[in-house]
Amino acid sequence: MGQGSPQIDAAFQKGYRALLDALHKAAPGAAFTLICPTPYDEITHGTEFPGYSRVIDKFADDVSAMGAELQASGDRTVLLADFHRPLTDAVGAREDAVSAACAAYRSGSHSSRRIRPLDHGRDAECPHGM
Numbered sequence: 001m002g003q004g005s006p007q008i009d010a011a012f013q014k015g016y017r018a019l020l021d022a023l024h025k026a027a028p029g030a031a032f033t034l035i036c037p038t039p040y041d042e043i044t045h046g047t048e049f050p051g052y053s054r055v056i057d058k059f060a061d062d063v064s065a066m067g068a069e070l071q072a073s074g075d076r077t078v079l080l081a082d083f084h085r086p087l088t089d090a091v092g093a094r095e096d097a098v099s100a101a102c103a104a105y106r107s108g109s110h111s112s113r114r115i116r117p118l119d120h121g122r123d124a125e126c127p128h129g130m
Helices: 006-026 052-073 084-107
Strands: 031-036 077-082
Touching: 006 031, 006 052, 031 052, 052 077, 052 084, 077 084
Parallel strands: 031 077
Antiparallel strands: none
């Protein structure tokens, strides 16, 4: 079973549902807030766990789907806090901005200063090596 395998996802869903059922059984009138996980940043952390960001993306989709399913059933009070999507969108927007800066740098339509990406203070001609 490798990272992101269907077996891993099935085990996650089974375990998450079992946890929710156990919590509901222990506290039938309680409201639950399901929290989608934050993204795993392979850029900052490197690739010590290659592909792990896709696994977390899938887990976030699973939690969101389970939350929607439970909300639709109406037999439990369930809220969903999605920490994943807003952060993923922000990282994507940053990547788009860096890519645009690289394109401007390559085209010569930049100032004489070097591009200084959010790269822990290191200067780079282009963070994508272009």
